[in-house]
Amino acid sequence: MNTTDTTTHMQVARRARQRPGTWLLAGTERTAEAADELAEAVLTGAITAYLPVGAFEAYTIGLGSGPVLWVRYTGGKKLPQIPARMAVRIPAGEEKRPDSVGVLTVSVLPYCPVCGGPRGWDNVQPARVLFRQVAVWVDRWPNRCGHEDEYADLLREARCTPPYVPEDAEPGPQGADPQRAGAYRGAVELLLDLVRQRRTPPTRAGFLAVLRRHGHDEAARLLEIQTQVKPMGAARAAHFLTVKGAECASLPAPRPEVSA
Ligand SMILES: [Zn+2]
Structure with a gap:
């Protein structure tokens, strides 16, 4: 609803x-x-x-x-699309060695974790910042929503961002991976089994019914909507669920309230 x-x-x-x-x-x-x-x-x-x-x-x-x-x-105009990931340089150092200073390139989702708006992926600029009293060159990207990214949060976020799986990794099940599919792991395993076991690929109605029979109702509903927009077979469906599951698994946990 x-x-x-x-x-x-x-x-x-x-x-x-x-x-x-x-x-x-x-x-x-x-x-x-x-x-x-x-x-x-x-x-x-x-x-x-x-x-x-x-x-x-x-x-x-x-x-x-x-x-x-x-x-x-867009009024039907082709505008620049938000990329799947954005790679940015951030200052970093070893936790146990307060004198260690370095620059790390991390890959994160190009969306603000506070409001979900696009990060300033199209406006990444080099910036000189002080880190542990040492000046280093890193990146800055003003977000249009006004929420500023903290470097420490980005490091945490990058650690739990799954590798990018291209949406159009066709044909075949190579983009599908139960290990990365998070909540849809069981559904992806089942779809891959179907692809491997049958000589003729299962129809859309066929694989949706099998998913429901095995209790993967949410995965089936998601695919039902998606396949109306873009027809796909079981292999492509397994890949789609991998991407969706990996996205959900990468959500930053809400920050704990800190009381003084
Ligand atoms: Zn925001």
């Missing part, structure tokens, strides 16, 4: 049209599934505020506070 109402969508769509190319927060949902459904509704014109089809883009991202939906108005 989507929790963002029609009036909100009308307002967001109007603001987006006034600022073409600018990503805006369009809703906070309770589940990743609801957020993905909402994104589909934006892209397919099921929510009339975002008509005509092709005028808006949308993405969803999970946060500690729940999944969010971001949209932008």
Whole structure:
């Protein structure tokens, strides 16, 4: 069930049209599934505020506070796409050696962990900063949302960001990996079994039914939505779930409250 109402969508769509190319927060949902459904509704014109089809883009991202939906108005123009990852240089040193100073290149998701808006991936600039009293060259990327990234948080985030799996790693199951699929591990294993065991690949209805029979209802629902937009076989479906599961597993945990 989507929790963002029609009036909100009308307002967001109007603001987006006034600022073409600018990503805006369009809703906070309770589940990743609801957020993905909402994104589909934006892209397919099921929510009339975002008509005509092709005028808006949308993405969803999970946060500690729940999944969010971001949209932008393109008017059908091809605009630069947010990359899958961003690599940035940050200052780093060994914990046990306070005198050690270095620069580390880390790979993180290009989304602000506070609000889910795009990080300043298209505006990364070299910056000289003091780290443990030593000046080092690293990167700075002002985020449009105004939330500033802390270098210490980025190091933690990079450690739990899964390696990038290309969405179009077709054909075959090589992009699928149960180890990386997080919550969808069982579903990915099952799909890969189906691909290996059968001479003719299972149909969409066939693999969705097998997933449900084995209790992978959430994976089946996610695939049901996705396969309406983009037809795919079981191998590609296993790959899709790997990407989704890895994304969810990489969500930063909410920061603990620190009391003085
Ligand atoms: Zn932000």
